[in-house]
Amino acid sequence: MVVIRTGRAESDPGLDFGGVRTEFGLPDEFPAAALAEAQRAVSGDVDRADREDATALPLVTVDPPGSKDLDQALLLERVGDGFRVHYAIADLGAFVEPDGALDTEVRRRGQTLYLPDGNVPLHPPVLSEGAASLLPGQVRPAVLWTFGCGPDGEPREVRVRRALVRSTAQLDYEGVQAAFDAGRPHPSIEALADFGRLRRARAAERGAVELQLPEQEIVPNGDGDWKLGIRPRADVETWNAEVSLLTGMAAARIMLDARVGVLRTLPDADDGAVEALRRSAHALGVPWPDGVTPAELLAGLDPARPEALALFVDATRLLRGAGYTAFDGEIPEVTTHAGLGAPYAHVTAPLRRLVDRFATEVCLAVTAGEPVPEWLRRALPKLPSLMGSSDALAGKVDRACLDQVEAWVLLDRVGHEFDAVVLRAEGGGADVFVAHPPVMGRCTGEDLPEGEWIRVRLVTADPDRRKVVFERV
Structure with a gap:
C-alpha cells in the first residue's frame, strides 16, 4: 500500500509527476461554471433553521499533519459503564446543488487523488479546504452522528441530523499517540483507546480481515526530490478508524431497513x-x-x-471483488462487506469521496421520516459505476507514483545487492519486498522460497518505464 504525503520537489522539474498526470488525463482545474457555483455557495449563508446548534460540543479533529480537508470531528464521553460518541461529518449537501455544474464535475472526478507533488481534489479548495472543512474555531455545517454504546462498544441508539458544529482543536496522529503514551490524552478523546479496543474486539468476533502489510510512504526529502519510507500505523489510527467504521455500519443498517441506498460490498471468499x-x-x-x-x-x-x-x-485473495451496490425497493443479494464482517456504507469522507454525500442524504431523509428526494433516487443507480471507475483510476495513479519514485530512488544503485523477503512466487519469478529502501519489486529466478529472506541484485531501475527488477544472487 502506498501512502502519499503532499509536497513539491521544486529544484528539479524532472522529478515531478507531470507524466503521471498526463498519462491518466488528470484535470488541473475546475470548469468555470463549477467554480462559480462553489463561490456562490460559500458566499451565501448556510440555512440554520433546521440545524441543531451543537457548537458547544468540544469536538476535535485527528488527521495527518498539515491536513486541510477535514471531514470528521469527534467527541467521546463515558456514560456510566458505556460510551456516548459524537461524530460530526462535513456536510457537502449544504454547498453542492443537486444536478448543478459542481455536482456534474464532482461526479466526473469521483474522489480526491493524492500525488506527491499536489492533490487533484474532488471539490474546489474553497470548499474542501475552506468553507466545508471542519477547521478549528470555525462554525461549520455538519451531519452529526451520535451513538449511545454499551460497555461492549455496541450501539444501543443512533441519531443522525444536520447541525452546526465548531471544532475546538486540530490534532494529528503522532501528537495524539504521544499524548496517550504519556498518559495525558486530550479530554475530548480520552475514552478513544478503551472504545477503540472494544470495537477491535467486536471486529475480530465478526470475522473482519485486517492485512498488516507495510505502507510505503512517499515524502519530500528536502533536497528537491523524493524518498521512500515505511509509514508506521499508530494505535490511535486504528482506534479512530473504528469510529468511522461504526458510523458506516450504522448508515448501512439505516439504508437496508429503508430498502434504499448504496453500500460498499465485498462477497464472502469462496x-x-x-x-x-x-x-x-x-x-x-x-x-x-x-x-x-x-x-x-x-x-x-x-x-x-x-x-x-x-x-x-x-x-x-480473500478480499477480491469489492464494489458498490445501489438498491431501491429490493434488498440486494450481497449486502455485507466480507472484510468487515458486516454491512457497510461510505459516509464519513464526503470532502474526498463522491458516494459519501449521497449515502448520507439517504440516511438523513430516512431518519427524519421524509421521502428520499427524487434527484437522489435517480443518482443511486449511477454511483457504483462512477465509484468503480474512480477507485480503479486512484489505484493506478498511486501505483504509478510509487513505481516512479522506486525507480528514481534506485537509479544509481543498479548492480547493488539487497536483502529481500519473497512475497509471492509465480510465473517464473516472484514479488519481493526490500526493506532498505522499502521497495516492492519483481525478482527473476526459479524456485524462489515464499516467506523467506533471500539476497537479490538490482538489474533494472528505469524511471521512464517506471520499472524495477531484481535477480536472485
Whole structure:
C-alpha cells in the first residue's frame, strides 16, 4: 500500500509527476461554471433553521499533519459503564446543488487523488479546504452522528441530523499517540483507546480481515526530490478508524431497513480461496489450529516476520471483488462487506469521496421520516459505476507514483545487492519486498522460497518505464 504525503520537489522539474498526470488525463482545474457555483455557495449563508446548534460540543479533529480537508470531528464521553460518541461529518449537501455544474464535475472526478507533488481534489479548495472543512474555531455545517454504546462498544441508539458544529482543536496522529503514551490524552478523546479496543474486539468476533502489510510512504526529502519510507500505523489510527467504521455500519443498517441506498460490498471468499490460504500457511510454516478463522489467524501474526508478510500478501485473495451496490425497493443479494464482517456504507469522507454525500442524504431523509428526494433516487443507480471507475483510476495513479519514485530512488544503485523477503512466487519469478529502501519489486529466478529472506541484485531501475527488477544472487 502506498501512502502519499503532499509536497513539491521544486529544484528539479524532472522529478515531478507531470507524466503521471498526463498519462491518466488528470484535470488541473475546475470548469468555470463549477467554480462559480462553489463561490456562490460559500458566499451565501448556510440555512440554520433546521440545524441543531451543537457548537458547544468540544469536538476535535485527528488527521495527518498539515491536513486541510477535514471531514470528521469527534467527541467521546463515558456514560456510566458505556460510551456516548459524537461524530460530526462535513456536510457537502449544504454547498453542492443537486444536478448543478459542481455536482456534474464532482461526479466526473469521483474522489480526491493524492500525488506527491499536489492533490487533484474532488471539490474546489474553497470548499474542501475552506468553507466545508471542519477547521478549528470555525462554525461549520455538519451531519452529526451520535451513538449511545454499551460497555461492549455496541450501539444501543443512533441519531443522525444536520447541525452546526465548531471544532475546538486540530490534532494529528503522532501528537495524539504521544499524548496517550504519556498518559495525558486530550479530554475530548480520552475514552478513544478503551472504545477503540472494544470495537477491535467486536471486529475480530465478526470475522473482519485486517492485512498488516507495510505502507510505503512517499515524502519530500528536502533536497528537491523524493524518498521512500515505511509509514508506521499508530494505535490511535486504528482506534479512530473504528469510529468511522461504526458510523458506516450504522448508515448501512439505516439504508437496508429503508430498502434504499448504496453500500460498499465485498462477497464472502469462496472455499477455494480459504483452502488456498491454508495451503500457503502450511507451506510457510504458519500453524493454523482447528477452529481458528482466517481473520483470527491473520490478526495473531507478527507483521515483522517474513512468513507473516508473505501470508498477508497471499490473503489478499480473500478480499477480491469489492464494489458498490445501489438498491431501491429490493434488498440486494450481497449486502455485507466480507472484510468487515458486516454491512457497510461510505459516509464519513464526503470532502474526498463522491458516494459519501449521497449515502448520507439517504440516511438523513430516512431518519427524519421524509421521502428520499427524487434527484437522489435517480443518482443511486449511477454511483457504483462512477465509484468503480474512480477507485480503479486512484489505484493506478498511486501505483504509478510509487513505481516512479522506486525507480528514481534506485537509479544509481543498479548492480547493488539487497536483502529481500519473497512475497509471492509465480510465473517464473516472484514479488519481493526490500526493506532498505522499502521497495516492492519483481525478482527473476526459479524456485524462489515464499516467506523467506533471500539476497537479490538490482538489474533494472528505469524511471521512464517506471520499472524495477531484481535477480536472485
